[in-house]
Amino acid sequence: MTNQAFRALKSCCIGLTGLATAMMMTSAPAQAAGDLLVAPTRVVLDGDRGTEVILNNIGSETATYRISLELRRMTPDGRLEEVSEDEANAMEQAAKAMIRYAPRRVTLPPNQPQAIRLGVRAPEGLADGEYRVHLLFRAIPEARSVTDREVPDGGFTIALTPIYGVTIPVIVRYGNLQATAAIANGRMEKDADGQSFAFDLSRSGDRSTYGEIRITKPGVDEPVMIARGIAVYPEVTKRTVSLPVSPDIAAQLNGPVTVAYYEAANDGGALIAKSDMVIR
């Protein structure tokens, strides 16, 4: 099966995705170890109380994972960009210094969960603010033995190993912090991959906002679409949010709509911002 056929199959019938995935697996050698599960996907620490994050090896082979603290900055289009050690500002360095966690490296057999303990030790005289690091979970690839390599007769071959992982934000709020947000300029956008509903999400105050976007039509309770995990971090005052939509949802996003930004249910679910707009 070609990759193109696989993609087409996937987009036309989600029910067959599992089957297609299984078929691809039998045709390709399963050489990747390091599949992983992380829960929760976001940590907010207040005060000195710590918490735990679960890491589970969901691959079929024993794997060694490394856990590290990374810095990320949000870009105006809402992506998280890597920040190197040299580029880190005072706030980011302070954030990295105050987070304690263990273990930092763990070898797990398949289906073996491990709790990673997280704590915070705020230095004396710490300025009020929101401090953030991103906890990175990543499998260390196994070294390949030399005999496994096939050296071709003339020409060359390439073996590129992906090292893949997940980051989750770890946020420490110090002091009494406030933030508000506003939604503006809702519009439909079109590119090679299809249509997206986009809008500008601005933020003011001294902390981030996080929650879900619900788009409703007047007189209809059920949202046309919900997008979860939408954040605006303190390093940006305004970002664009671009949500890919299927053709049938795109057809409904026409005329008057309400775009609302709610806190996540487990943060209280309060309304952060709301805007009525007309999409043309």
Add this chain to the structure above:
Amino acid sequence: MKKFTKAVLASSVLVASLMSATAARADTATADARANILQQVTVNSDGSALDFGTIVTGAAASTVSVSAGGRSCGAGLVCSGTTSAAGFDVTGTAGETVSVASDPTVTLTSGTNSMTANIVASASTLTLTGGTGSFNVGGLLNVGANQADGAYEGSFNVTVNYN
């Protein structure tokens, strides 16, 4: 198939064990902590690696690109063998938006010889419609003039970033 079944089993088992653990300490935990613990993310390789196949070099520098759509073999090169882009499946909360980042370039080495490849992910943000999403990572290999034969190896980072 076997691997796929195992992965599904593994995540359901963990959810079950987390649920019982949460119930057991409900009298001491706050509501915030309870709800958060159940949100999980998994990242699985779908079993395909980023594979450029076999390439026979030419007298001039050229490039070979591989994406989910297939291979494009640059002028002056001979390409053979099957190719694939590295594929990844992500599962999490339905409707969650996550961003995907990869190293922009990777250096491949074979003994003292080397070449570079540019790494391209098929998406920079991913919406987990129905709780699942997938993306793939392709590349553009920069083959030097009369690039030395051999088996070249390298590794690159791919990260799924949660907000």
